[in-house]
Amino acid sequence: MLSVLGELPLNVGDMRVPNGLRFHVIDIYVDELERAGALEAGMVPLEDLLLPLRRLAKESPTKPVRTKAKEALEDERLPGNKKLEAEKESEEKEEVWGGIED
Numbered sequence: 001m002l003s004v005l006g007e008l009p010l011n012v013g014d015m016r017v018p019n020g021l022r023f024h025v026i027d028i029y030v031d032e033l034e035r036a037g038a039l040e041a042g043m044v045p046l047e048d049l050l051l052p053l054r055r056l057a058k059e060s061p062t063k064p065v066r067t068k069a070k071e072a073l074e075d076e077r078l079p080g081n082k083k084l085e086a087e088k089e090s091e092e093k094e095e096v097w098g099g100i101e102d
Contacts, residue, residue, distance in 0.1 A: 002052060010052040012059045019065055022056070026068045029053060030075045039077055046079065 009025040011017050029052075030039075038044045056069035076082055 002048065005052050006055070010056055012055050013061075015061070019062060022065050023068055026053065026056070026065075026072050030072055030077055034077055039079070041079070050078075 005025070009017065009021050033039055033046075033049060038046060038049055050073065053069045053073055057066055057073060060066045060069065074081055
C-alpha cells in the first residue's frame with residue numbers, strides 16, 4: 001500500500017501527478033488511518049505509515065504541498081501531537097489582547 005501511495009498520489013518528484021490529487025490524499029490520510037485502527041497503540045508501526053507524508057513535507061518542490069503535509073502531520077489525533085495542541089492553545093491565550101488598562 002505504501003509503495004502504491006508513494007508511486008502515484010504522494011509521489012514527491014513526478015510533477016505529472018496533479019497537486020489536487022496530492023491535496024485530497026493528504027486531507028484524508030489521517031482520517032483513513034484512524035478509520036483502519038492504525039492510530040491505536042501497537043497495531044501497526046505508525047512511523048512507517050507516515051513516511052509518505054514526511055517525504056512530501058520535506059522534499060516536495062511545491063511549497064503548498066509541503067505546507068499541507070506538515071499540517072497533516074500535526075493532526076491532534078496522531079500520537080504525541082496532543083501536547084503540541086495544548087501548547088498552541090496556551091500560546092493563543094497569551095496572545096489575546098486584553099484592551100487598554102485604565
